Amino acid sequence: MTSFDFDTLIERRGTDAKKWAAYPADVLxxxxxxxxxxxxPSVIEALQARVEHGVFGYGLPQDAFRQQIVDDTQAKYGWAILADDIVFLPGVEPGFNMALKSETKPGDGLLIQTPIYSPILNAHRHWGLESIEAPLVTTGEGYEMDTAALDAAMxxxxxxxxxxxxxxxxxxxxxxxLTAIAAxxxxxxxxxxxxxxxxxxxxxGRRHIPIASLSPEIAERTITLMSASKTYNIAGLxxxxxxxTNANLRKRFNSARLGLVDSVNVLGLEASRAAYATASAWRDALLTYLQDNRDYLQGEIARRFPAIRMVPAQATYLAWLDCSALGLAEPPQSFFLDRGRVAFSAGSDFGSNYGKFLRVNFGCPRPLLEEGLKRMEAALSSRL
Ligand SMILES: Cc1ncc(COP(=O)(O)O)c(C=O)c1O
Structure with missing residues (x-):
């Protein structure tokens, strides 16, 4: 089996990396x-070959790539779609805003499950919608939906x-x-x-279930947004x-571009195609690395900071930490930034009730995760 390197530290400062450029040099x-x-590596090779070609005019996704997505969607999720069902976009965030522009009118209710990624939390503001929140509830073991509350919000x-x-x-x-949501x-x-x-x-080993794959009835009323960006770390492309799958909905969705949502990036197309075609072994190795990072983080938090509660992620490389029992005077994000020089995402970005939470990104080489924990420890011991 090919092995892949997730341990090497790659200097990202000086590469216009948002994550690294947003804070002073002494902040992790x-x-x-x-x-x-x-x-x-196979995605980098595909990009190198495309760059070598030297011409970077406007792109138009070809039928072969649509067919590749059709085949992948069948193989990964058992969901049969058609090549024409696919609409290429320069991002998922523009996609959900196009959907809102196309299908809602001011005053309509927009349901979200808080805590939630801030562009989703705030999307209602762009379109004059009323935000309807159905919070996830924690059982201590994980997060659950309150199905009755969700139905009432729906x-x-x-x-x-x-x-x-x-x-x-x-x-x-x-x-x-998902079946309850669909119903x-x-x-x-x-x-x-x-x-x-x-x-x-x-x-x-969990399997993703696209909600639209559950039945033709739910597919009819669903716009699904996907990308290779998060998994293969090509979000900047x-x-x-x-x-x-609903042709009328698709037509309206497409017409909501309104000159604001442009065509796709040719390097992004090349990278996405290569990712889906050639990088499944890399993805599997990544998932193992992320699981190990998650478990390490979980274990170290329990051992070193028992007042912080972390529910293990079932997916993604994000950890959602409840820091309320730390009894900090300031929001935990500013506390760890000021005293530990480590920058997490502030819980308040994910909803008004989450000011005492933090989101930690553990999608990094293990030594960086170790350093992050060390900085948390230093911040907490500076209180004593
Ligand atoms: C849930 C979710 N949706 C959308 C995005 C942004 O997607 P894009 O960069 O394709 O607009 C992110 C990025 O963090 C995300 O976590």
């Missing part, structure tokens, strides 16, 4: 959701901006949870906009796609 960044690993909503796998909790919705959406005539950007990052 463990926030924005990209990983500190190089992309798969009754007040025109659209549900679903995030599965879920950012920031790392929850992967189960078949029965409720159908009952209340709600459009589902399914942000499934983390669909290939399920840990511990700005390439994603929607799968919309």
């Amino acid at each position: 960044p463990m926030w924005v959701a990209d990983m500190d690993f190089a992309a798969p 009754a007040k909503s025109r659209a549900f901006l679903l995030c599965n796998p879920h950012n920031p909790t790392g929850k992967a919705l189960t078949h029965s949870e 409720s959406a159908i009952r209340h005539d709600v459009l589902v906009i399914a942000d499934e950007i983390h669909c290939e990052l399920l840990l511990d 700005k390439t994603a796609f929607a799968i919309v």
